[in-house]
Amino acid sequence: MAYDYQPYPYVAPPGLSAPETRHAVVIVGAGPIGLAMAIDLAQRGINSVVLDDNNVVSVGSRAICWSKRTLEIFDRLGVGERMLDKGVTWKIGRQFHGGDQVFSFDLLPEEGHRYPAFINLQQYYVEEYLVDRAREFPDLIDIRFLNKTIAHEDHGDHVTLTVETPDGNYTLETDWYIACDGAGSATRERMGLSFEGQTFQEQFLIADIEMEQSPFGDDKVPERWFWFDPPFHSGKSALLHMQPDNIYRIDLQLDVDADGTEEAREENVIPRIKAIVGDKPFRLDWVSVYKFRCIKLDRFVHNRVLFVGDSAHVVSPFGARGGNGGIQDVDNLGWKLARVVQGQAPEALIETYNEERSHGSAENILNSSRSTNFMTPKTPIEALFRGEALRLAKDQPFARKILNSGRLSLPCSLEGMSLQTQGVAQIAPGQVLVDAPLSGEDGDTWLLRQVQGDFTLVGFGDVLLPELPGIRRIGINTRADYPCFTATHNHAMRRYGSSNAYLFRPDGHICAVFDTPTRKDVAHAYAKALGAELEATQ
């Protein structure tokens, strides 16, 4: 059954009748990134106004692959379990060359993680769940549908916006303006910021189809299938994914000179689908034709205007780095902005959002560009190398790894960046948490639930943790006068080592490690992670 789009009500904003007092944060765009941003801030007690020019969730499934790290962030934001329940969990990928399977891979063969490597879930469900969650903070999140931002001006210590509504225009003032207005960001255009990069000539057709019978065969096991040069679509590539509600996503590479409008017409799409699924009955749910782009802004922070998600960076979709990258932006910025708004950290902390996420985005673009290049050889020599890699891949493990139909999104490391304290441990400072099951007085839990959200010092084994204001403490496989847990099946001890302490940031990244955590050393690492040394260097 097709998704039932329920329009959200427009309510005349107070600013139409009288000037509003200055807001702490205005978020432009109520897509997954803007909504997640508002929820993250609300969980930290920060008010925000969310403006959106539309009043329905995403039309079309759009972003469908949500990575393990994203799900862990969504867990912290209160929608992870709901997404997991509804989403299709898959971890087996198969690659084909022509009609033959070249190899298959298992994304997460390891036990002891709350979330799987990936789920597939249509963007409209994610937005619906996020709107529901945001509405649990009626005093902190003010979502305004059919409120289109048509102008803004940065005044140094605040930003003014002009907003258009069905009842006319009004103005808003805000300390911080967060642009979550997507790949075509009007904020970015108004500021005249250069947004150039690699655009690929090849066009791709995306089609969502609903069908009762599984195109994966009789066993209905959801997988990811990728074809180089499939028999049903000669010389090009194709991708097949399963979504909830018996919806399947098909991506087909088109000719460079294909007419996009013509290709998207139902009578032209249907024969292409039939070539894949045969005579099994299906319903066409959504079609889109697009070109790949890999672009990022030079800077994500422009004084009081902050770019988050697709407004800051776009990548080609093979590898699931668009929506997932944006959620990691939110995770990185949320706690920093909250600390700055609450006067607990210097404004320079915001600059580290630029440092860290610009790096993450560049890594995503590098990986996505390489995948796209591999899928669309430009010269005979590229085609030759790819063909021979495919030939060798049947027997040779190294050649399988060369095949690149998307290096699936993994969280980037922030090793060596401004906020981290150097150190040596099984998981180095800068890396993100590796989940593990725990059991405690209140039953079973996960490391991610104990660590994310606030600064947390975790002792693994017989390590005594000093008490410091602002830092939670937990012990694993030890006894102490702070909460202690047992490492279920010893996963946590194997992953982190058995006699050391890790200081986690609120976004789950490790910012320091200690053999013997002294009060002085922990306090120093904590202050550094909150930007103390940034201010000193200014």
Add this chain to the structure above:
Amino acid sequence: MSVMEDRLSPNQDDFYNALIAAHEGLGEADSHALNARLILLMANRIGDLGVLQDIITTARSYSDA
């Protein structure tokens, strides 16, 4: 034909990208020549004749003719 141990991972993408980039701007004949030079240089680096013979046999076993 031998199944070769994977010694390239995790650097396979960096290598592949560098290889393709080295061919940029070359015509077909120049690309062939570059490949030949690469093979000779890599062979010298490997050095071990037994290993080289094994690689040659394995590569050839995938040829149709």
